[in-house]
Amino acid sequence: MSGRDRLVDLLTVTGAAALSVTVSYAHANDLTVFPRFPSATSFVEEFARLVSLPVSFYSGAASDLLVAAAAGVLLWRRRRWPVPVAVILVLLSVVWPLIPAALVALCTVAATRPVRTVGAVTALALLPCVLYLAVYAPGSRTLSTVVTGAVLVGGAVGYGLFLRGLRERAEQARTEAALRAEHARQREREAIAHEMHDTLAHRLSLLSVHAGALQVNPGAPTEQVQQAAGVIRDSAHQALEELQQLLGVLRAPPAGASRSSAPQPVLADLTRLVEESRTAGTAIDLVFDCAPADTAAAPPAMGRTAYRIVQEALTNARKHAPGQPVRLVVRGAPGSGLTIEVTNPVTPGSTSPVPGSGLGLVGLTERAALAGGELRHEQRPDGSATTHRLLARLPWPAA
Template sequence: MQEERSGVARRHVMDALVVCASAALSVTVGVAASRGLQVYPRLSSPPTLTWGGVIPLPLADLTRSALVPLAGSALLLRRRRAAVPVTVVLLVAATVAPLIPAALIALFTVAATRPDRTTWTLAGLALVPLPLYLVAQPSLTVQALTTVVTGAVLVAASMGWGFFVRGMHRAAEQARDEAAWRTEQVRQREREALAREMHDVLAHRLSLLSVHAGALEVNQNATRTEVAEAAGVIRSSAHQAMEDLQQVLGVLRTPLQPDAATGVEPPQPTLAELPLLIEQSRKTGMHITLDAPADLGAVPGTSQRTAYRIVQESLTNAHKHAPGQSVRIRLRGAPGEGLTLDVTNPLPPPAERTGPRLPGGGSGLKGLSERTALIGGRLTHGSQGATHRVEAHLPWPA
């Protein structure tokens, strides 16, 4: 609100300065015309005020030289809202009074803010007095030609400057639109990244929760210790899922990334956290074998995060589609050769695929394929006989 008031005040001050400058220029043009130097054709002179038609008023010269330019220039206060009428009035008045500076300012406003057709129409109106002035001269003189040429140049300069300003405004608007479009693209990419994170994290948490709840439902003879352990895992998984969801929703409520101003990314999982991820799945009864070297800390961060998400998604799919089957995870690689990740698990026989299946949208591995391709790797997945395999090759520069 304060900025709006400040903008209005600045606009009023600018309008007052424009009126004063126009009046001063108009007075100067009038003085020059009285000495035989005209910059715009005057087709006639304004009538002289008299008292009773006999005695000239002492203020007549003051009216012609000062009050008329000031009154004409005062019309410029309305040039923004009524640019065309103000320009027409000033152009007509400029043929009998020294108001061409005010008329040129009004014509500039039209060129800067109105369509081209309107601008060219008013420019034609401004140029009409030029040939009429030549025709009205008893003989063609250098002074008459100079007046016509000067008037044409002033009209062209006023239009050209207006067109230039309009182009600058359009370029600024286009730049703002492009900036808004780029910002929206950034937001869209962030939403897509958050959607992938939500799928990767929440799907895994909820699959663990569902597996434990299903085990409690099926195993009616579970001991109190087993029930307490499963309930603890369910509570922990639900709590972690809620925390992950709140974090994602908190980011979605902000226009940009939370740490975009500082350029710092939120904490992301790495291969060092892979044992913890595997241990959570083992608690559900899944048998998992991890075959990985100990010197994976030199793998680039983007490849580490992608590898972690691939393993996480593979374990989630194993929970959904191959419960009770063993999973083998194998990591190999070296600087300059890349990081190879291989996750395999047997598929249960069709006769054993009974009971309710966990829902899945089928977009997890597809999104990971896109993510892997973005960092310069590749990912393949699918069934090979009775085995499901997920294989990825990720960059590991020398």
């Protein structure tokens, strides 16, 4: 229990005990909140009796003080045992004027216990009102007493239900905030996983292709070996740099810094990507039908998505159809969108030297959809061979 809860309990117990003593002495001295004095003289007499109430504390009602103290002790334990405390105080309030303490206990039950339990305890608290109405002769005073008791019980229960609603809404808000934070972390993890797949898989496939070529052709000319070794060295170096950049993204960035500080590829980088694949030994027929000015001013998000699509397509071609030519067609302009088509023959029975997750194309489809476009891929017969075709369309807003 927090310090604030202890302070609230202390004030509640003290206030309820003080009110219980006040009600007890008022009852002992036949004081009432109901107007029953017809004249000014009677009013003065009643006021004098009310003012003399503290003096009556010393006149023989110490038992009432003890009962009020016992009620305070019960109230102090109401958070742990709310229902037993409420039942005991309700029953004691029939004999002793402990209505304030009983109302506090009822409020606690309404705020912390199930609705069925709240209903049962409320019915028990209203039972003395019904018995009072049945025992005493009907009249305005009897009716006023019953109505006052019912209003007090209803008010205590209603306030407890109000506190319950506030607490439940606060808990729901905390739960929703935790879920939103978890979803945000999950999206970050998925984005990092896609980024690692898109970048590292491309570099590692280059390493695998050239290492495999050296393994199956150990007597290759010196120039070819040197070229393959250079590609392996460059690809390993670039893969290490990209891995370090991704690991930097996983660390907490400085205050006010962007989470993705590494340079991101754009549409103009497609030609460099194609040259890297050509250097690795993949024959690529490139048709790049975009104006240079439009390419330079292309939206970064669209360019990054296009780059990742082409990168994954070339990686798949090296992995699943090594040595086969690839045709890449990129067409687009602002206002008409960007179309990417990648086709390559599929070698029957080919196996990938680099194991894949099988989720690259799935991730690209999701990436294209998030960018407002679409991506489809299929294998179709082309004479005696089979051709794999990937077609992506991305929106390119007008300037």
